[in-house]
Amino acid sequence: MFGPQKVDPPDRERQMFMARPGQPLPWEPDHDLAGWRIDRDQAWRHTVYLGIYRRADVFDVLSQVFEPDQDSYDERPGGDSAIAAFLVGEDGRALLNSEVLSSCAWATGEVHRSQGCGPDWLALLQDAELDFSAEWRDFVTDEVFPGDEDTPPQYVPRVLDFADLMRCLEIAVGAAGTSAALSVTDIRIQSQIVARRNADSPGGHDFLNSFIMSDLALVAEQTAKDDIGAALRDYLRPATEIPTGRRVDVRDRLDHVLAGTAPRAVPSGRWPSNPAHALALNQQLAVITASGLLDTTGLIGVNGPPGTGKTTMLRDLIADLVVTRAQRLAALPEPSGAFTGQRLSWRTGERKRVIHPWNPNLTGFEIVLASTNNGAVQNVTDEIPAADAIDESWQEHAAEVDYFTDIATALLAPGPKAEPGKTPAAEDPHGWALVAARLGNKANRSRFVDNFWYHKPIDPAADDAWHGMWSVLKTYEQTPPDSTWAAATEEFRTAEARVEEVRAERAAVYQSLDHRSGLVAGVAGQRQAVAEAGQRADAARARREDAVDAERVHKAEADRIALARQAETEQAARDRLAVAEDVIRERTALIERLSTGRRATAERKVQSYEREAADRWTAHEAHQDDPPGWGEIVRTLGGAKRKWSRKDKWLAKQVAAAKQELTEAHQELGAVQTEIDAAQRDVDAAAYEVESVQRMLTAGIPVPDVYHEPLVTARRAVAVADEELTSTVHAHADATSKLQALEEELAVLDGRLADAAAALGRHYPDTAWWQDRERRELAALWTDAEWNTARSALFLAALALHKAFLRHLPTEMRQNLQAAMDVVNGEAPRDADDEAVLAAWQSLFFVVPVVSTTFASYARLFGHLGREALGWLLIDEAGQATPQNAAGALWRTRRAVVVGDPLQLEPITVLPFRAEQAIRREFDVDEQWLTSHTSVQRLADRLTSLGTWLPGDDAPTWVGIPLTVHRRCDQPMFGIVNAVAYDGLMIDGTAPAAGERFAATYPTLPVSKWIDVPGNAAQGHWIPGEGVQLDRILRTLATLDFDMSDVMVIGPFRDIARQVQTRSRRYRGLVAGTVHTAQGKQADIVVLVLGSAPDRPGARRWAASKPNLLNVAVSRAKHRLYVIGDHQAWSPLPYFKVLATKVPRTDPI
Incomplete structure (x- = not known):
């Protein structure tokens, strides 16, 4: 507002x-x-x-x-x-x-x-x-x-x-x-x-x-309905919801950088620059990261300090996107497959436009380059199609493709408006291909339509006659294509196959490197394993020796015990022998006594009782044989019988008593004999014992086996130690064998990698790559001249295929592009079908891959388009853009690459800070959206996971992928900005040849210096004494016939700008103004006029409050920087004290 x-x-x-x-x-x-x-x-x-x-x-x-x-x-x-x-x-x-x-x-x-x-x-x-x-x-x-x-x-x-x-x-x-x-x-x-x-x-x-107020209202309305794409949703994400833990500092995490720039990730397409001049490492990382968005949505930030090749990086991204679309185009069996077959239309007055919607697979490649700075977008879109944007080695190839070179040249002509029929002048810049165009404001759009579409030569027969696209397509309609669609796609595929062939070679090297990393780790690990296995074997050997020593000690103890027991056994044997001999003597004497004593008596009793028993038996038998007869019994009336019976009983008793006595005699004899037998047995046993003991003693008492628990334990320990030693020795041998195999494999692999390193040179990640930051970041990996040549050739083949497509479907493309011209010129009806308008735009982007606009013109240019209608938004000089500027563009875009530098000029605001704060509080807006405190670049950087930290106002600031190789300024300018703003982030890649040529051409020009002019008198912030020194410098340059378009005179305040701008009228071509006018420009010589009223130190403090202003001013100078100002007033201030140490002070001339 x-x-x-x-x-x-x-x-x-x-x-x-x-x-x-x-x-x-x-x-x-x-x-x-x-x-x-x-x-x-x-x-x-x-x-x-x-x-x-x-x-x-x-x-x-x-x-x-x-x-x-x-x-x-x-x-x-x-x-x-x-x-x-x-x-x-x-x-x-x-x-x-x-x-x-x-x-x-x-x-x-x-x-x-x-x-x-x-x-x-x-x-x-x-x-x-x-x-x-x-x-x-x-x-x-x-x-x-x-x-x-x-x-x-x-x-x-x-x-x-x-x-x-x-x-x-x-x-x-x-x-x-x-x-x-x-x-x-x-x-x-x-x-x-x-x-x-x-x-x-x-x-x-x-x-x-x-310019953006109405578009902001539209986006706010759609956002309230959740009609918002990923790019804008990420952009609006509160700081508290950003996953900062996923950030990877590319200065520290080289493993991520190596993996992120692997051959598989390298884009297939490349700008036709010198094949020997690869992108810097972080330029390549940025291109790869951006290309990775193609299959998704979102945005990334790229931090581009001055002179670090932002446009170079963007050109390679553009080339890859064109190639990717060509790959999809080449997959079509017939070119008509590029369209859905549907026909849309609208009317403009009496004219009916027919539009053929595109196959969605071929959309999403639309590239819009936008910025708040009209000069920035103009510089890029004028540079990309200009003939000097490609290397001389590609000029002939590009001429063979002839991607509408005449139209590209016409669009580069400096005239403010189209001049129908005019042939570009010889001094006008020449184009090499129609790959970019300036749109944006009405004048640019009208000029584009007139030159791109409607142009017709005054004399069609003239050698330098050329035709606009409408005439070209009309001619195509009347002339059959030179070759079939199959032949056209085959040419592209041949170029693509060459890129993939080289990619496969580089990928094999990368995989070998990856394998080598594992192999080196494996060798190191195996060496450790061998050492550890040896240590374990040594430890096992030592433990075995300890166990054997312990066994020896316990064996000696056991032997002593055994000998003691042997002696005890021998003594016991002798004791047994003595006992046995005593038994023999005692028992033999007993036997003798019993045999001659009691046994003899018992034998005599037995003999006596046997005779007595026999007699009694015989008497009884005789009595038995002489019983009384019947007659006697009768005669005696049984008395004889009774008498005989009484005697018979008596005789039977006598026999029984005799038997009893005989039995007892026998028992007595048996008992005595038993004693004798027992004694004899004792004698026999003792005799056997004596014989056994005597044999034992004669043979010698063996040392007994002794169960000695410590010895048993020691022997078990020895057995365990033996087993462990055997195992560890085998393990050590196995580990040594494996180590040898790994080392042999590593040696073979190193040989192959040495060949690859020799072939790839600085594009190979050798040991120095990991250790030397300058060596590492100066050139991207893998992209040597051979592969760069193939990739650039593929980009040209992609343009050729796009052109062939127009040859095969000229009518459809003419109809679509005619509708696109209505849209660009603002002549399409307001109620035109959104899908038709989008298809018209997509057709223009198919022919012209990149169009540029300022944010101020974006809504008018793409007002018909809705959420995520376009594929790509490339924001240049994003550090100068307020957060609100990009909202509408991001809403209409699927993917955004935000390029800029928060340490160069910040967004220009027209509100005092206190007023902005009051309005913010009134509408409850978070402080992060203050235009004076942030920018599109800062918001994008915070969302980008790949980046690094740079010094900030109060704390380090996270920036997106940093482009670090500076190729513009000589010393001391490079050293000043690198110290003032970048904490040594940048690497000096400026070739010395240009500086040497400059010094040789102007040998009398002094080196960079600070001309000390005390600020005694002032007109606002203009110091007349500084003007005197400025005029002397300009006069000196004029006498040297110096090209004043390579001189820039700038100052931090408008009072200075107004004064120095008067000099630009005297010195034609001189660039003069505030430091803000210098953003995006460069010059051989920069004169920085500091000015500032002596009584207004707040102005100086403002200029020195951040590094941005001094960074921009100094980094414009390629060869000389002349500072004019009060050394005493400025040199103590932050950042300017660095300037004072690096630029020598001199008195006024």
Whole structure:
């Protein structure tokens, strides 16, 4: 809201006129413009700016309401703006719906009135805009038909004169409410030549307000509906939700860098630069990381310090994207497969446009290069298609492809507008291929359409005649293709096969390196294993020796015990022998006694009792044999029987008693014999014992086996130690064998890798690559001249295939591109089908891979497109862009590569810091979105996992993938910026040859120095004494016939810029202005005029508060830096003290 567009000062040469009473207006017949001759298809259109005011006045009003920080220095914005504007046709009538009320002027009036800001501002602003439009429309029109119930009234604009313009000014002042806040009286009119067909169209112009305000409103509305893509969603992510733990510092984690730049990841396409000049390592890492987004969505940040090859990096990314689309194109059996077969259309007046939607597989490659800085995008899109953007070695090949070289050359011509039929002048830059184009503002778009599409030569037969794309495609329609689609795709595949063949070779080396890493680790591990196995074997051997020693000790103990027991056994044997001999003697004597004594007696008893028993038995038998007869028994009446029976019983008793006595005698004899037998047995046993003992003693008592527990334990320990020793010895042998095998394998592999290292040279990650940062980062890995040649050839083959596609489907492409021209020129109907508009854009991007625009023009250029409609957004100089600038572009994009440097110039803000803080608090906006504190680059960097840390204001700052090889500045400039801003991050890759040639060409030029001019007298921040020294320098250069376009004179303050810009009128080509004007530029010589009022130290503190300003100023200088300023006042300040130590001080000349 507080970022109004500038209104240029009056300048008749640029058709900017001041409206004055009594003087003709530009549409009136007495004005000078009436005499201008323009083509019949052209017309004048005029922009009327009502109420010119100084933009600094807005700053002053805000500073009065929001008390400024006394310790800070906020420089006032320069230039003028207006409180309202509208368009007037060549007939002097206002173009209805072209009126614009300045939101900045209205808000300034509102702040002044309410002494603050409020949440209902947007609604109040809309009311004011509606009031202004209604009152202005009523005034500038006449009612020609009053209307009725069925028909609204019709109003026709009337011709306006000076008095009418003054009344319009009054209406604007009333609607804006600025009468008390801003002093406005003047009216300016900008006159422009436009195509007659567009002359009466208001075209949706907003001449005054922030270019992005309406787009921000759209994005906010869609975001509230969650209609938001990954790129913008990531961009808006709160700091607390960013996974900072995943960050990888590429200066420390070389393993990640090596893996991230492996051959498999190297893009197939490459820009046609010198094959021997590979990208720097981090340039390659950035390209690979960006290319990796193709299969996904999101954004990455690339930190590009000055002179580190941001454009070079982007060119390789562009080349790879073109190749990837060509790979998908080559996969089509027929070119018609590129379209879905559907037909869309719209009407523009009487013209019907037919659009063929694309196969989704061929979309997503649209590349938009955007920046806040028009010069930045112009530089890149002019550089990419220029003939000197490719190496001489590729010129012939590129000429053979001839990717619409004439059109590319025409688009590079410096003219402000297209000149139909004109052939580019010989001194104009020449193109090599139609790979990029400037769009953006209306003038650029019209110029592009005229040259790219409609151009026809005045003399078609002329050698240098060339045709626009419409004529080219018409010719293609009338002429069959030179070759079949199959042949065209085969040529591409042949080039692709060569790239993949070399990739496979490099991949094999990489895999061998990867294998070697494992192998080296394996050898180291195996050596450790061998050492450990040896240690274990030695330990086992020592333990065995200890066990054997212990066994020996315990064996001796056991032997002593055994000998003692042997002696005990021998003594026991002798004791047994003595006992046995005693037994023999005792028992033999007993036997003798028993045999001669009791046994003899018992034997005699037995003999006696046997005779007695026999006699008694015989008597009994005889009695038995002589019983009484029957007669005697009868005669005696049985008495004889009874007598015989009594005697028989008595005799039987006598026999029994005799037997009893005999038995007892026998028993007595047996008992004695038993004693004798027992004694004899004892004698026999004792005799046996004596014999055994005597044999034992004769033979000798053996040493007994003794069970000695310590010995048993010791012997078990020895057995265990033996087993362990055997095992460890075998293990050591096995480990040694494996080590030998690994070392032999490593030796063979090292031999192969040595050959690869010799072939690849600095593109091979040898030991020095890991140890020497400069060696490592100067050149990307694997991309030697052989592979670079194949990859660049593939890019040219991809362009050839794209061109062949146009040859095969010229009608479809002509129809689609015609629709695209409507869109680019703003002639497509507002209600055109979104899908049709997108297909038209996709067709243009198919032919022209890259288009550029500023963020200011982005919404008007791509207003028809919705969320994630386009494939790629490349943001250049993103450190200068406020966070809000990129929101609309990111919303419409799937992938974004954000390139810039937060340590160069920061976003320019027109609000005092205190005012910005007050507005932020009122609308509850997080401080991270303050335009004065952050940038698109910083927001992207925080989301990028690959990066590094750089010094920050209060703490180190994380930046995305850092480009580190600087190839612009000689010393001392390189050393200054590297120390001031980058903590030694950058590596000096500047070839000395250019500096040596410069010194040889201008031997009298002094070396870089600081001319000390005390700031005694001042005009604002301009020190006249410094101007004297500047003039002497410029005169000296002029006498040397130095090309002044290679000289830059800059200063930190606008007072200085105004003074030095007057010198640019005297010295043609001299670049002069504030340091901000130098961003993105370079010169052989830079003169830094420091200025600053002696009594305003806050201004100097502001200039030295951050490294950014000094970094930009110094890094513009390639060969010489001359500083003019008060050495005593500036040299103690932060960053400038580094400048003072590296640039010698001299007195004024």
